[in-house]
Amino acid sequence: VQLQASGGGLVQPGGSLRLSCAASGRTFSAYGMAWFRQAPGKEREFVAGISGSGYVTKYVDSVKGRFTISRDNRKNTVYLQMNNLKPEDTAVYFCVADPDFKTLVSGTGYTYRGQGTQVTVSS
Secondary structure (H helix, E strand, O other): OOEEEEOOEEEOOOOOEEEEEEEOOOOHHHOEEEEEEEOOOOOOEEEEEEOOOOOOEEEOHHHOOOEEEEEEOOOOEEEEEEOOOOHHHOEEEEEEEEOOHHHHHHOOOOOEEOOOEEEEEOO
16 A cells, blocks of 8 residues: 655644545555654654544544544545644644554554655744
């Protein structure tokens, strides 16, 4: 599975961005998908995950109510809608995939990772 993320950029606090991650392959729905982020000098952090069917989602507490993960299995794409962005959301965001959803949302690992996209929240 190859993953290609896009949609990052510079936004003011309180603004919104929508990240997209396009996946290759014919078995996209067999994979749980997630977004992680890594800020300078910090460890990578699980942000949000979605099951292969799209029916189950999970978020880190700091983004609940502000971020929404979704997927379109017809387009092999997963999205991260980010609203009310804060400076502490500044990081490189990257999408990952794993056939085991529980492993994915545990934040401990993943099988496939795409390149990152920079999100900067600053006035």
